Amino acid sequence: MDSGKTFFGHPRGLATLFFTEMWERFSYYGMRALLLLFMVAPATSGGMGFDDRTGGAIYGLYTMFVYLLALPGGWLADKFFGLRKSIFYGGCIIAMGHICLALPSNETFFLGLLLIVLGTGLLKPNISSMVGEIYPADEQVKRDAGFSIFFMGINSGALISPIIVGYLGETINWHYGFAAAGIGMIFGLIQYRATENYLGTAGLEPTRLADPQQQQKREDSIRVGLWIISIALIVFVALLLTKVIAIDPIVFAGASGLVISIAVVIYFIYIFLFEKLDGDEKKKVFAIFLMFLITTTFYAGYEGQGSSLNLFAKRYTERTFGSFVMPASWLQSAPSFFVILFVPVFTWLWSTLAKRKLNPITPIKLALGLIFMGAGYLIMVGASEIVFKGAKPLPTWLVLTYMFHTFGEICLYPIGLSGVTKLSPKRLVGQMMGVFFMALALGNLFAGLYAGEFNDEAITKDPSLLTVLFGFIVKIMFIAGAIVLVFAKPIRKLMGNIQ
Structure with a gap:
């Protein structure tokens, strides 16, 4: 510099x-x-x-x-x-x-x-x-x-x-x-x-702490902790590699989702009971809890890009053009392309609407994120109908789906991230950001688990199963979006003076 x-x-x-x-x-x-x-x-x-x-x-x-x-x-x-x-x-x-x-x-x-x-x-x-x-x-x-x-x-x-x-x-x-x-x-x-x-x-x-002795004690304790964790990981990996112990990924994944969900609920209960929040802070923290639920729901759909939608691209999408077979993974570039293309557009849109005092309130933008996600999967229902008829849909179906998903993320992710930082009591900002990332973690886990339902053998026997699986996500997203829309004003009141 x-x-x-x-x-x-x-x-x-x-x-x-x-x-x-x-x-x-x-x-x-x-x-x-x-x-x-x-x-x-x-x-x-x-x-x-x-x-x-x-x-x-x-x-x-x-x-x-x-x-x-x-x-x-x-x-x-x-x-x-x-x-x-x-x-x-x-x-x-x-x-x-x-x-x-x-x-x-x-x-x-x-x-x-x-x-x-x-x-x-x-x-x-x-x-x-x-x-x-x-x-x-x-x-x-x-x-x-x-x-x-x-x-x-x-x-x-x-x-x-x-x-x-x-x-x-x-x-x-x-x-x-x-x-x-x-x-x-x-x-x-x-x-x-x-x-x-x-x-x-x-x-x-x-x-660093002001007291050098306290600082040294902290460093020593962290150093010891890192050694203990490292040794425990080495022993754990060795036991797995030698097959002394075995882990069922499906059971472990399901248990992880349950444990994290319960931990988040207990954490919020603890915050309300023991952090001595005033009335305004309690409302804002409850608004963050609602954002956690909305964000988890959204990313359970969004992260299907690397799982269920990736499987659809590999198994059911027409990727042969002449003598060239397009890798299914190439379609994973579409969301980033749309982010680069449309973030400036949405930034301009929100700015223009704000100047005219028409900028949607935060809960409306969160609801739009869920609705765009549902619309993306609705496109996949149409693509699934083509599979049901015995043909393969073109990649454009997935590209359109990713475009709508990107619209949803642009509406939800930066708004949610900014909202958490603004709503959190100053002494809890770091912890609340951690909760926000836990929502992303849970969304990723749920997306991976749901991808397991896209069993190729079962879908080969009954192609209509694809329509059912994607249709279920559509229902979840649209219902969740509608609920947020209905309660947009009460949620906005919880946010107090935060825009």
Whole structure:
């Protein structure tokens, strides 16, 4: 930053973070595009040969833990490693995970998933925090614009990854695809180290206590805790690899969803009873709880992109054009394309409506998110009717579905994220953001579990099952959207002076 160099008028360090995040998302979305397809592919084609229920459960657990581990990952950065080291260490662990996945072995496959989850939990929350750290406190407007540029980095990686990783994985060798995703992460690490000096002093140190002795005690206790957790993980993995213990992914996934749901309810009960909230704070925290329910419902549908909709693309969509067979994973690039295309449009729309005092209130936007999600799956009901008639629908059906899903996410995700930060009592902001990410984690898990219902054998016998499965999601989204619309004004009152 001291060199005077800039990145589109922003601190040069933004470019360092932009490209690191771009390659990390290249890694993540490459995995997202291939993972379930690889697990349910027959062993004769190089896949793992899992049934749909098992594959869906493992996929749901993987994506769930990616979001859940962002909470301890952020805490470790704040208290022990600092942001800078956390980003680098996380990227290294992700790269090691991909090296494991590149090896054709069931044992290294699960070890690779574990490493990627741990690394992503350490990198993902902290690189976003670093974006805010590189701006002076008096440059809030430029800081917001910087996050918008950073957001484009996320979607750039997500856009190109399924095309490259998907082609290598589906058409040449599954493990080549996983290796390519890992090479992307290594590119990100190299440029991060090469340009790290542009970050100045931002994120070099964790938050320290005023008392040096207390600080040392905290560091020692965290260090001991990390050693204990690391040893426990090594023992656990060793027991799994030697088949001393076995885990049923379907049972474990279902139990995880139940445990997390109960934990969230208990947490909110605790907040209401013991955090000494005043009347206004109680209303706002209850509004956050409602947002949690809405967000979980939305992402249970949205994350079908990497699971049930990915299976539909692979098994039932017409992907042959002349002599070329399009990889099913290529369609995973559509949501990011639409994000890049339509975020400026929606930003302009909300701004224009606000000037005319017509900007929808927050609950209306949340309801629109659910309704757009339902509309997307309604398109899939139409595509399923084509399958029922014995034909294959064109990819345009899925592309349209992803477009509506993107509209829904644009309405819901930034509004929900901003709403939680504004509604939370200041002393609970970090915890409430953790709850928001738990909603995303649960949505991912439910999407993976529901993908298990798309059993190819059962659908081959009765193609109308596709219509029933997608139709169920349509009903859930439309009913949930209607409920939020009906109670929009009461929910708005709970939010008090928060716009």
